[in-house]
Amino acid sequence: MKKLIIANWKMNPETIEEARTLFSGAKRTAKQLHRVRAVICPPFVFLDDVSRKITSVKCTLGAQDAFWEHNGAYTGEISPRQLAELGVRYVILGHSERRLLGETNEEVNKKVRACLAENLIVVLCIGESERDKQGEYLDFLRNELIQSLARVKKKELEKLIVAYEPIWAISSHNKGADTPENVLDTTLFIRKVLTNVYDKKRGAMVPIIYGGSVNEDNAESFLQEARVDGFLVGSASLDAQHFSALLKISERAKT
Numbered sequence: 001m002k003k004l005i006i007a008n009w010k011m012n013p014e015t016i017e018e019a020r021t022l023f024s025g026a027k028r029t030a031k032q033l034h035r036v037r038a039v040i041c042p043p044f045v046f047l048d049d050v051s052r053k054i055t056s057v058k059c060t061l062g063a064q065d066a067f068w069e070h071n072g073a074y075t076g077e078i079s080p081r082q083l084a085e086l087g088v089r090y091v092i093l094g095h096s097e098r099r100l101l102g103e104t105n106e107e108v109n110k111k112v113r114a115c116l117a118e119n120l121i122v123v124l125c126i127g128e129s130e131r132d133k134q135g136e137y138l139d140f141l142r143n144e145l146i147q148s149l150a151r152v153k154k155k156e157l158e159k160l161i162v163a164y165e166p167i168w169a170i171s172s173h174n175k176g177a178d179t180p181e182n183v184l185d186t187t188l189f190i191r192k193v194l195t196n197v198y199d200k201k202r203g204a205m206v207p208i209i210y211g212g213s214v215n216e217d218n219a220e221s222f223l224q225e226a227r228v229d230g231f232l233v234g235s236a237s238l239d240a241q242h243f244s245a246l247l248k249i250s251e252r253a254k255t
């Protein structure tokens, strides 16, 4: 399976020129690679411009959110259909920074189902805000996953990616990345939940990626030791050189 390296630009950069430069850098590197798929998720306002430059399946386009209705009186929202129309293939849903603004599992679930219905590939983010020794964070993760996937059918898992992002490990929290050992344990747990809810075959199929302070120094150990299927990358995706280095490391990783 190709490694999925998903760039979450968040609310960056500030200008379209910077967005173009950043995007061209990622695309140039991705074009030379065979075992990596890069997905760039710029802010909505840059999607149209960047979508005109995408010609390669090795470097595709994603959005950072979507609403659950296809059209109508929903001021400020963007629908899955509108995204698909632009050539967007992936959508990040349930990112902790959106959940922090009040998004609930029920809302994430409505978005997940609407995007899947539009044939978009959903990158569903889950992650605990704290890790306790008693392991209660695992119950939290199980609930987040199960509630976000309510009424999603087995067949639709083909279009699902789970991004495990412990909130405290995201670079804006300054606590540093999780360890490959913990990520391995937690991603095995996530796979077990998927297997229990669906079945072994489908549960095994869903790519599980890691996010939280991923950079060129720690990427290899996450790929080798935690055996993740890729990364959701925030701050390191905002520097063309760092992001290209990450793509090349993922290409070389022996997993």
Ligand code: PGA
Residues within 6 Å of the ligand: 008, 165, 169, 170, 171, 172, 211, 212, 213, 214, 232, 233, 234, 235, 236
């Ligand atoms: P980070 O962000 O790589 O800057 O930690 C990851 C994310 O929030 O998706």
